[in-house]
Amino acid sequence: MKHQLFLAWKYLQYHWVKTTILILSIAFILFIPLGLNTLSDKGSKDLMARAKSTPLLIGAKGSETELALSGLYFKSNSLEAIPFKTVTEISNTNLGEVIPLNLEYYVKEFPIVGTASSYFKFRDANFKSGRAMAILGECVLGSKAAEVLGIKVGESVISSPKSAFDVSGSYPLKMTVVGILNATNTADDEAVFTDVKTTWVISGFAHGHDNVTETTADSLLLSKTKENAIASPAVLTYNEITPENISSFHFHGNPDAFPVQAIVVNPNSKKDGLILRGRFENRTDNLQIVVPTTVMQELLDTVVSVKNLLLLAAISIGLATLVIVTLVFSLSIKLRSGEIHTMKRIGSSKSAITNILGLEVVLTLALSLVLAVVLVLLLNVFGPYLIKIFIL
Incomplete structure (x- = not known):
């Protein structure tokens, strides 16, 4: 058997182009259904784990899926803002913990999450260094x-x-990093967290500048009396908040009207959650409340339906490919009739020849299976990134 295995292996090596094509074809036949199941299972677990840790989300009426993805994964490219007074209103009901999320800005590709320091306790996030x-x-x-x-x-x-053409009045703000979180393998790993008021500074609702009542430069003032001074646009506006200038920062307008994109609510009990949901069912304003687990389950059901269609297509293509592979092996044996005849003439028995041909098939299938398993393992590692790209 050892010599027969050697001959079978040498044949596959010599005809490496044909062998490679067969191995790749069979490997992908095996990989596609296995990979789809792996990706689906991995994605389902990760998505539902994040959703289960977030009992309720409140935001502007519209797509429930968009609100859920924004609140869970900080994706808010087109999410309508709601006034901060909603946070205060829900907090005053004492039905649960209320955490605002303002998601308008980025540091390069990483979303800035304007929230409260209680967010870290809510997510069981630990600090690798620093503080909140x-x-x-x-x-x-x-x-x-x-x-x-x-x-x-x-x-x-x-x-x-x-954007490159942002003329909405937002100001690039230099923020001091006071803490770094431990890795959690969630969306929190790729976020920049700050207080919601800091995001309002970026929006231009608050700013700090030189004390115009003490300046002597006429170019910085439109008018000045003993009681007050009116600053001109030439007055320096700070783009960094420091201990020296923090007292000069002040808000313009009513903070209750300032924006947040979503509100996380962690009810005190299941009953309190139902009460809060009931109150929102009867509201006529531009607000909605969603249960992330329900929304994500609906999304996953859609994904599973698509997966089933892809599996059906993959199985159909796989069967057709297997027929072709069988045909290739059969034709290969016929084309090798001269080679087989020579083997008989030098003393090979019929069973030995059959074993050699059979081992060629077994080796091809074994290598295909190994390649398929390697691809599935790679998908298991890189699956979360693919889910982030194609689903989130």
Whole structure:
């Protein structure tokens, strides 16, 4: 058997082009259904785990899926904002913990999440170094954001404009990093967390500047009396909040009207959650409440339906490919009639020849199976990234 295996292997090596094509064809026949199941199962577990840890989400009426994805994964490209007074209103009901999410800006490709320091306790997030943000201008980085940006505690990051043609009044703000989170393998790893008021500074609802009542430069003033001074556009507006200038920062307008994109609510009990949901069912304003587990399950059901169609197509193609592979082996044996005749003339028995041909098939199938398993293992590792690209 050892010699027969050697001859079979040498034949496959010599005809490496044909062997490679057969191995790839069979491997992909095996990989497609296995890979789809692996990706679906992995995605389902990750998506549902994040959803289960977030009992309720509140946002503007519209797509429930978009609201859920925004609240869970900080995707808010077109999510309508709601006023901050909603946060205060829900908090005053004492039905649960209320955490705002303002998701308008980025630091490069990483979303800035304007929230409250209670978010970290809610997510059971631990600090690798540093602490939670405490004052305006401080921020906390997720593990991957810190790694990619190459930032350590004590250094700074700068917010990015919404677009290259952003004329909405947002200001790039230099924020001091006061903490870095441990890796959690969730969307938190790729976020920049700061207080919601800091995001309002970026939006232009608050700013700090030189004390115009003490300046002597006429070019910085439109008018000045003993009681007050009216600043001109030439007055320097700070783009960094420091201990020296933080007292000069002030808000313009009513904070209750300032924007947030979503609100996370962690009810005190199941009953309190039902009460809150019931109240929102009867509201006539532009607000909705969603249960992330329900929304994500509906999304997964759609994904599973698509997966089943793909599996059916893959099985059909696989069967056709197997027929072709069988035909290739059969034709190969016929084309090798001269070779087989020579083997008989030099003393090979019929069973030995059959074993050699059979081992060629077995080796081809074994190599195909190994390749399919390797591809599935790679998919298991890189699956979360593919889910992020194609689903999230």
